[in-house]
Amino acid sequence: xxxxxxxxxxxxxxxxxxxxxxxxxxxxxxxxxxxxxxxxxxxxxxxxxxxxxxxxxxxxxxxxxxxxxxxxxxxxxxxxxxxxxxxxxxxxxxx
Numbered sequence: 001x002x003x004x005x006x007x008x009x010x011x012x013x014x015x016x017x018x019x020x021x022x023x024x025x026x027x028x029x030x031x032x033x034x035x036x037x038x039x040x041x042x043x044x045x046x047x048x049x050x051x052x053x054x055x056x057x058x059x060x061x062x063x064x065x066x067x068x069x070x071x072x073x074x075x076x077x078x079x080x081x082x083x084x085x086x087x088x089x090x091x092x093x094x095x
Contacts, residue, residue: 007046009053009065010074018076019044024058048073 006013021042023029029036036042045053052073053061065072 005044007049007075008043009045009049009061010072012046012048012075014046014076018046020047020050022050022053026055026057046073047076 004013004015005019007019012018021033021037022045023036023041024043025041029041033042043058049061056064
């Protein structure tokens with residue numbers, strides 16, 4: 001059975017491949033992913049929100065999304081789309 005996940009920030013619903021583990025508060029992460037996981041310091045969010053959240057805390061990112069809704073991410077960054085775009089740009093420049 002294919003279980004779907006939902007991003008807590010943008011509401012994107014998708015499969016595991018669209019999501020990444022993120023530290024809710026990057027300032028208090030330890031050297032151990034397992035320890036952070038067991039202590040509940042990690043959350044699964046879509047790759048797009050993870051990139052945009054960067055080193056913000058969950059609270060700061062939620063507030064930022066509220067302040068700047070037009071700039072807020074909605075959905076994952078798909079690797080193949082990024083690579084296709086990159087290859088197209090390179091191809092245009094070498095022509």
